Amino acid sequence: xxxxxxxxxxxxxxxxxxxxxxxxxxxxxxxxxxxxxxxxxxxxxxxxxxxxxxxxxxxxxxxxxxxxxxxxxxxxxxxxxxxxxxxxxxxxxxxxxxxxxxxxxxxxxxxxxxxxxxxxxxxxxxxxxxxxxxxxxxxxxxxxxxxxxxxxxxxxxxxxxxxxxxxxxxxxxxxxxxxxxxxxxxxxxxxxxxxxxxxxxxxxxxxx
Numbered sequence: 001x002x003x004x005x006x007x008x009x010x011x012x013x014x015x016x017x018x019x020x021x022x023x024x025x026x027x028x029x030x031x032x033x034x035x036x037x038x039x040x041x042x043x044x045x046x047x048x049x050x051x052x053x054x055x056x057x058x059x060x061x062x063x064x065x066x067x068x069x070x071x072x073x074x075x076x077x078x079x080x081x082x083x084x085x086x087x088x089x090x091x092x093x094x095x096x097x098x099x100x101x102x103x104x105x106x107x108x109x110x111x112x113x114x115x116x117x118x119x120x121x122x123x124x125x126x127x128x129x130x131x132x133x134x135x136x137x138x139x140x141x142x143x144x145x146x147x148x149x150x151x152x153x154x155x156x157x158x159x160x161x162x163x164x165x166x167x168x169x170x171x172x173x174x175x176x177x178x179x180x181x182x183x184x185x186x187x188x189x190x191x192x193x194x195x196x197x198x199x200x201x202x203x204x205x206x207x208x
Contacts, residue, residue: 006104007191009107010067010068011067012066013052013064014063014064014105014107014108015105016064017061017105017187018077019060020060026059026099032088036061036084043080043083047072048068049066050065051064051065051153052118052154052157052160064121081098081103084098085098106187106193110193114160115159117183118157118160118167119175120180122140127180134171
């Protein structure tokens with residue numbers, strides 16, 4: 001069955017996930033994470049994608065980005081993936097594919113959902129029980145977005161600018177499990193966040 005078409009609109013944020021093939025590791029050393037981020041810094045501006053948040057997990061990648069054109073995200077992920085796989089294979093003496101096919105994504109059309117995706121992405125290592133606090137994980141954008149560290153890769157989304165230093169306080173309470181599940185389903189199926197899929201369900205009253 002063909003995969004659901006992904007909705008992409010210029011200047012509207014996307015939550016993007018790309019997984020390792022058969023959920024196998026796509027990062028096995030610190031140099032792998034640094035290489036991926038180096039390519040991301042190189043290709044994101046080249047293909048017109050503003051990166052707002054990221055988290056590099058052992059076997060998958062989360063990105064929150066805004067593309068300047070409908071094709072920008074696909075071009076970025078294609079070149080990023082190809083260059084990273086070539087470098088990874090050479091470094092680890094392997095060959096063949098690394099990624100599980102095409103990336104998954106969903107449209108994030110409102111500021112509330114953008115903030116929810118920020119938190120969903122940067123809390124990933126906590127949910128996976130890899131760390132107890134997001135600032136203890138080296139391979140995410142949390143320290144930039146919540147603690148003010150410098151990183152030229154990151155462009156602050158208007159939703160984050162609107163709450164300023166209040167972003168860090170959002171991590172004092174867990175992300176609502178209903179919102180987390182909504183983000184997972186929308187990303188897996190290419191839906192627009194905030195638009196109920198069939199069968200229709202109630203939208204959670206709060207994203208905070």
